Amino acid sequence: MTDSCHGGGTTSVASDAARVVLVGSPNAGKTSIFNRLTGLNAKTGNYPGVTVGRSTGLLTVDSLRFSIEDLPGTYGLSPISPDEQVVVSALSGALPGIGSPDALVLVVDATTLRRSLHLVAEVLALHQPTLIALTLTDELGARGGTLDSAALGRALGVPVVGVIAHRGLGIAELRSALTSWREWSRPVLDAPADAAELAAWVDSVLLTARYRPAGPDRRTARIDAVLLHPVWGTLVFAAVMVAFFQVIFAFAAPLQGLVEVLFAGLADLVDRFVPWPWLAGLLGDAVLGGVGGVVIFLPQILLMFLLVSVLEGIGYMSRAAFLMDRVMGAAGLEGRAFVALLSSFACAVPGIMATRTLPSAKDRIATMMAAPLMTCSARLPVYILLIGLLVSPDERFGPLQVQGLVMFALYLLGALSAMVAAWIVKAVQDRDGLLMPFYMEMPPYRIPTLRSIALSMWGSATAFLRKCGSIILVTTILLWLLLNLPLHTDAELRAAGLDPADDGAVSAYVLDTSAAGAIGRAVEPVFDPLGFDWRVNVGVLASLSARETFVATLGQIASATDPDNPADALAAMTYTDGAHEGEPVFSAPTVAALLVFFVYALQCMSTVGVMRRETGSWRWPLIAFGYMFALAWLGAWLAHGAVLLATAAGPTP
Amino acid sequence: MTTVHSSDESAARPGSAGTLTLDQLEVGRLGRVLAVGAEVGDVARRLADRLGALGVLPGTSIRPLRRAPLGDPSVYRVCDFDLCLRDAQASLVTVTVDVPGTTTAGRAS
Numbered sequence: 064m065t066d067s068c069h070g071g072g073t074t075s076v077a078s079d080a081a082r083v084v085l086v087g088s089p090n091a092g093k094t095s096i097f098n099r100l101t102g103l104n105a106k107t108g109n110y111p112g113v114t115v116g117r118s119t120g121l122l123t124v125d126s127l128r129f130s131i132e133d134l135p136g137t138y139g140l141s142p143i144s145p146d147e148q149v150v151v152s153a154l155s156g157a158l159p160g161i162g163s164p165d166a167l168v169l170v171v172d173a174t175t176l177r178r179s180l181h182l183v184a185e186v187l188a189l190h191q192p193t194l195i196a197l198t199l200t201d202e203l204g205a206r207g208g209t210l211d212s213a214a215l216g217r218a219l220g221v222p223v224v225g226v227i228a229h230r231g232l233g234i235a236e237l238r239s240a241l242t243s244w245r246e247w248s249r250p251v252l253d254a255p256a257d258a259a260e261l262a263a264w265v266d267s268v269l270l271t272a273r274y275r276p277a278g279p280d281r282r283t284a285r286i287d288a289v290l291l292h293p294v295w296g297t298l299v300f301a302a303v304m305v306a307f308f309q310v311i312f313a314f315a316a317p318l319q320g321l322v323e324v325l326f327a328g329l330a331d332l333v334d335r336f337v338p339w340p341w342l343a344g345l346l347g348d349a350v351l352g353g354v355g356g357v358v359i360f361l362p363q364i365l366l367m368f369l370l371v372s373v374l375e376g377i378g379y380m381s382r383a384a385f386l387m388d389r390v391m392g393a394a395g396l397e398g399r400a401f402v403a404l405l406s407s408f409a410c411a412v413p414g415i416m417a418t419r420t421l422p423s424a425k426d427r428i429a430t431m432m433a434a435p436l437m438t439c440s441a442r443l444p445v446y447i448l449l450i451g452l453l454v455s456p457d458e459r460f461g462p463l464q465v466q467g468l469v470m471f472a473l474y475l476l477g478a479l480s481a482m483v484a485a486w487i488v489k490a491v492q493d494r495d496g497l498l499m500p501f502y503m504e505m506p507p508y509r510i511p512t513l514r515s516i517a518l519s520m521w522g523s524a525t526a527f528l529r530k531c532g533s534i535i536l537v538t539t540i541l542l543w544l545l546l547n548l549p550l551h552t553d554a555e556l557r558a559a560g561l562d563p564a565d566d567g568a569v570s571a572y573v574l575d576t577s578a579a580g581a582i583g584r585a586v587e588p589v590f591d592p593l594g595f596d597w598r599v600n601v602g603v604l605a606s607l608s609a610r611e612t613f614v615a616t617l618g619q620i621a622s623a624t625d626p627d628n629p630a631d632a633l634a635a636m637t638y639t640d641g642a643h644e645g646e647p648v649f650s651a652p653t654v655a656a657l658l659v660f661f662v663y664a665l666q667c668m669s670t671v672g673v674m675r676r677e678t679g680s681w682r683w684p685l686i687a688f689g690y691m692f693a694l695a696w697l698g699a700w701l702a703h704g705a706v707l708l709a710t711a712a713g714p715t716p
Numbered sequence: 717m718t719t720v721h722s723s724d725e726s727a728a729r730p731g732s733a734g735t736l737t738l739d740q741l742e743v744g745r746l747g748r749v750l751a752v753g754a755e756v757g758d759v760a761r762r763l764a765d766r767l768g769a770l771g772v773l774p775g776t777s778i779r780p781l782r783r784a785p786l787g788d789p790s791v792y793r794v795c796d797f798d799l800c801l802r803d804a805q806a807s808l809v810t811v812t813v814d815v816p817g818t819t820t821a822g823r824a825s
Contacts, residue, residue, distance in 0.1 A: 139769030143762050178771035178795040262773065276796045283798075293785040385800050389786035392802070500763050500805045502770055505791055505798035 080121065080128035082162060083241060084153060085196075086186055087170030088179060089136030089422065090506045092198035094118075095228035096170060097133035098518050100238070105518075107526050109679025111159055114424045115149045116677075124238045132164070136422070140185040143500070145424040154189055166192040166244040168237070173203040173210055174277045174507075180265045183219065184254035192247045194240055195223045196233075202507070206277035215272035220250030229512045283378075283507040290382050300386050303379070304405060311367050311409040312440065318362035326355030341550050345543070353539030356609060357532045360412050360669065364527055365520050367406055367413040372519035374402075375420060376511020381503050388501070394482040395489035397421070397501055400430045404481065407437035411670045412531075415677055416523055425492045431677065432687055433485035435670050436663065438477040441610040445661050446473055448614050451630050453654045469658075477662050480694075526676065534672030539608045545579040546605060546616070570619050579604055593660065593699040594653035596638055606666045613666075651710055656703035664695035734813065739790070739806035743780045747811035750774060764808065771795030772809055 087093040097105070101120025110117050118133040134153055135146040142148040149158070156163020169186050171179045187193060197212050216223035224240055226233035240247075254264050290296050330347035337343040374380045384398030391400050399421050407414030414434040418427040438446075450469050458465040551559075551573060561568050574580055583600035590600050598620045606613035617633060636648045665671065665688045674684040741747045751774055752764045771794050772778065778794040789802040 139766060141762050141765050143766055175771075175795065175797045178769075178797065181769050181771075258768070258773070262775070279793070287782075287791075291782055291784075291791070297785055381800070385784055385789065385791065388789050388800075388802070389784060392788075500766060501789065501800075501802045502766070502805060503800040505800055 080130040081165040081241075081244060082130050082132065083166045083168060083244070084132045084134050084164040085168050085170055086134050086150065086154070086182075087136060088138050088172065088175070088182060088504075090504050091136070091170045091172040091175075091179070092226070092228050093136060093170040094133060095515060096168070096196055096198070096226060096234075096237070097131060098515060099228050099231060099234045100131050103518075103521065105522065107522060109677075110149050110153075111161075112680070113145050113149060114427055114678045114683070115146050116419060122238070122241075124242050127242050129241060137182070139182060144422070146422065154186075154191070164191065166194070166241070166247070168194050168196050168241075170196045170198060173197050173200045174206070174208065176210065176272075176274055177265060177269060177276065180268060181261070184261060184264070187219065187221065187250050188253050188256075190249070192244050192249070193221050194237075194244070194247055195219065195221055196226045196237060197223055198226050198228060200225050201227050201230075202280075203277045206280055207275075208277035209273060209275045211273045215268070215274075218268045218271035220248055220252075222247050229515070280507040286508050287382070287505075290379070291385060296382075296386060300383055303374075303383070304401075307370055307374075307402070308405055308408065310370060311363055311406055311413065315362040315366055315409070319359050322355060322359050322362070326351055326358070341547075344547060345540075348547075349540045349543035350536075352543065353536040356539050356669075357528065357535045360410070360527065360531075361524055363410050363413045364416065365524055367417060368520045368523045369516060371402065371417055371420065372516045373511055376509065376515060378506045378508045380420065381505050384503060385505070393486075394433075395486040395493075396426055396429060397423075397503075399503075400426055400485075403430050404434060404437055407434040407439060407481075410439050410441070411435040411437065411667065412527075412673045415670065415673050416527070418677065425489060428492065428678070428683060429485045429488040431674055431683065432488045432690075433481040435665050435667065435687065435691065436477050436481035436484055438474045438662070439610075439667075441667065442473075442661055444611045445606075445613050446470060446658065448617075448630060448633075449654050449658050449661075452634060452649050453651060453658070473658060473662055476659075480663065484690075527673070530676035531669060531672035534675065535608070535669050538668040542579075542605060542608050545582065546577050546601075547573060548578050549576070551576070574601065574616075574620055589696075592703070593656040593696065594650065594703050595656070596636075596643075596648045596653075598636070599648065599653070599657065603660070603664075603666065607668055609669070610661065610666050613661075652703045652706040655706040656699035659702040660695045660699040662695070663691050663698050665691040735810055736813070737807045738778065738780075738792070738801075738809035738811050739803040741778075741780050741811055741813070743782060743790075746777055746779045746814045748814055749776045749778055750810045750812055752809050763805070767805065767809065770799055771797070772799075777814070778809075778811060 085093050085097055097118060097120065100122050104122075105118055105120035108117050108119075109115065115135060120131050120133075122129040122131050132153070134150045137147045137150045139147075140151055140154070142151050152158045153161065154164065154167070167186060167189070169183060171183060183195070195216070197210075197215070200210065200212070203210060212223045212225050222240060224233055224237050226237055228234065255261050290299055330351045333347040333351065334343050337346060371380070374383070380399065380402070383401065386398065387401040388398035391398050394400075400418070402420070403414050403417040405414075406417050411434045414437065415431050418430045418434075421427045421430060447470075450466050454465045454469060456464065456466055460468055551569075556562075556569060556572065559572060561572055579601050580597070582604060583597040586600055587595075587597050590603075595603070598617070601620060602613045602617045605616035633649050634647070638644050638646050638648060671684045671688060674687060675681055678684070735750060738747065738749075749772055752767050752772055776794060778792050781791045781793050781798065783790045789800050790806065792799050792801060792806075
C-alpha cells in the first residue's frame with residue numbers, strides 16, 4: 064500500500080484526483096471498460112462549445128481517487144471531425160476549463176492489432192504515462208489467433224493489461240495498475256513517423272508479440288450473408304424497423320397511459336384535500352401536470368435505449384446503416400441517422416437523444432435540426448381535430464377517404480421537409496471544407512450484456528430527467544400561470560354575469576381574461592394574415608408545453624361541454640369583434656393554415672430542452688425554434704392563401 | 717492529382733495497365749493497395765491519412781466483400797476487419813489486382 068503515499072493528501076475533492084482518460088478506436092471496448100470502472104458514478108455532459116458528448120466518472124482504489132474520462136472513439140490523431148478534434152485537444156490539455164490528463168489508458172482491440180498499432184504509435188508519441196488495455200483477446204483466440212501480451216508490453220515499452228470487460232476479467236488488475244501510474248514504464252524510443260519505417264515498426268512489434276491474426280469470423284460471415292443480402296437483408300431490415308417503431312409507438316402508449324392515470328389520481332387527491340381552489344389548481348394542474356409531463360417521456364426513452372443498445376451491442380446498427388446509407392446520403396446524412404429520424408415519428412425527444420449514436424458532430428446537428436419535423440405522435444390529436452373540421456369523413460377520392468389522404472400528405476410533408484432541412488443544415492456546416500469521409504467498421508456480431516443495456520437505459524433516463532425535466536416543468540408552470548391569472552372570486556364572476564357553478568362558462572371566462580388571452584390579442588397582427596383569431600393564438604401558445612394541449616385549450620376557450628372533443632363547438636365559433644366579426648373562425652383556409660403551421664412549428668418545449676441538453680448550448684435550440692417558426696408562418700400563409708383562392712374559385716360550401 | 721503514400725509513382729496512376737481504383741474492384745477479388753491518393757490540400761491529405769489509419773496502406777491486401785443493395789457503399793476486408801466505405805472514398809485508393817493464383821475467394825464469373 065506504499066503507492067497511496069505519493070500524490071499528497073487524497074481529499075474528497077475531484078480536482079485532487081488523478082485524471083485518467085480512455086483513448087481508443089470505436090468498437091475497441093472503451094465504453095465497456097469505462098462502465099466497469101465507474102459504474103453508476105458516471106456523468107454525461109458536453110465538451111465546452113461543441114456538440115460532443117463527454118462522459119466522466121469517479122473511481123477510488125485504495126483511497127486513491129481517479130477521475131476517469133471516456134474520450135470519443137478515434138482511429139487517429141490527425142483530426143477530421145469536431146469529435147476527433149476534441150480527442151486531440153483533450154490529450155494536450157487544450158480544452159478550456161479541463162486540465163491535461165495525468166495518465167492515458169489506451170484501449171486496443173486485439174483482433175485488429177495490426178491496424179491499431181498506428182494509433183498506438185501516435186498516442187505513445189505524446190510522451191504521457193500510458194497503459195494499454197488489451198481487449199477481445201478471447202475473440203482473438205476463438206478465431207484462431209494468438210498474442211503474447213507480456214511480449215507486446217516489452218516490445219512497446221509500456222504496461223499491458225488484458226481486459227475482457229463484458230465478463231469483468233482484468234478489471235481488478237487494471238484498477239490496481241492505475242494506482243502506480245507514476246511508475247509506469249515508458250518507451251525508450253518513439254515509433255518512426257515515416258510511413259515505410261512505421262510499417263516496418265508495426266511488423267517488428269507484431270513479430271515480437273508472436274501475433275497471429277484471427278481468421279475471419281465465420282459466424283459473422285454467415286449472418287452477414289443473410290442480413291446484408293440485397294433481398295433478404297432489406298426485408299429483415301424493414302421488419303426490424305417496423306418492430307422498432309411498433310415498440311416505441313405502440314408499446315409505450317399503455318405505459319404512458321399508466322403515468323397519466325397516476326398523475327390524474329394525484330391531482331384528484333390534491334383537488335380533494337387542498338381547500339383553496341387556486342392552490343389546488345397550481346399544485347394539481349401546474350406542478351403535478353408539469354412533473355407528469357416530464358415522466359410521460361420516460362417509457363419512450365427507456366424503450367428506445369433498450370432497443371438501440373441491443374441493436375448496437377449485437378452489431379446490427381452498422382448493418383442497418385450500411386443498407387440505408389445511400390438513401391440517407393441523399394439528405395447529406397449517413398445511414399446511422401435513419402434510426403434517429405424513425406424514432407422521431409413517435410417523438411422527437413428520444414429521436415434527438417438517439418443522435419448520440421452518430422459519430423460525426425455535423426451529422427448529429429443536422430439530424431437534430433430535422434428530427435422535430437417528422438410527424439410525432441403529439442401532432443396526431445391536433446391533426447385529427449383539424450382535419451375533422453376541414454373535410455367530412457364521407458368525402459372520398461376514388462375508393463380512399465379524403466381525411467386519410469390529408470393525414471398521409473401531412474406525414475409526407477413533414478418527412479420530406481425534414482430531409483431538406485437536414486441537407487441544408489449539413490451543407491451550411493460543410494462550408495468549412497472539412498468533409499468528413501464516410502467510413503464505418505462492421506464489428507463481428509456479439510451478444511450484448513444485460514449490464515451494458517441497463518447502464519445505457521439508466522444513463523439516458525437520468526440525463527433526461529436532470530437536464531430536461533426542469534425546462535419542461537418550468538414551461539408547464541409558466542403556461543399554467545399565464546392561462547389562469549389573474550384569479551377571479553365568485554363575486555367577480557357573478558358581477559360579470561356568470562354562474563360560478565357553470566364550469567364551462569367559468570373556464571372560458573378565466574381564459575378570456577387571462578394573461579394568455581392578452582398575449583393572444585397582442586400578437587393578433589402577426590397571425591392575422593394566417594387567419595388565426597386571438598383564441599387560436601392562445602391555443603398555439605398553450606401548445607408550447609406539448610402540442611396535444613392545443614385541443615384541450617381550444618375546447619376550454621369554446622367552453623365546449625366536452626373539452627377533449629371540441630369539434631362541434633369550434634365549428635360554430637365566430638369572430639366576436641374586428642373586421643371579420645360574425646365570420647366563422649375555423650374556416651377552411653384557417654384550418655389548412657393551422658395544419659401546415661403544426662407541421663413546421665417547434666411547438667414543443669421538451670424538444671427544445673433535449674436539444675439544449677444534447678448540444679450543450681442554447682444556440683441550436685434557438686436556431687431550430689427560429690427557423691421552424693419562420694417556415695411555419697410562411698407555410699401557413701401560403702396554405703391560407705391557396706385554400707382561399709381555391710374556395711373562392713370553386714363553389715363555396 | 718497528386719498521390720500520397722505512393723511507393724511507385726508510375727504504377728499508382730489509375731488507368732495504367734493492371735491498376736484500378738478500389739471502387740472498381742470486383743466483389744470477391746483480392747487487390748493490393750498501391751497508393752492512397754487525394755487531391756492536393758490539407759483536408760485531402762488528412763483524408764488519405766485517415767484511410768491509412770484504418771489500415772488502407774500501400775502494400776496491404778484488400779478485398780471487396782459486398783456492395784449495398786443500392787450499389788454504394790461497399791464492405792471491404794482489410795487488416796483483419798470489415799470496413800465499410802463509400803465509393804467516393806474508395807475511389808481515392810489505387811489497387812492492383814493480385815495474380816489469379818493468389819485469390820482465395822471465388823471470383824464472380
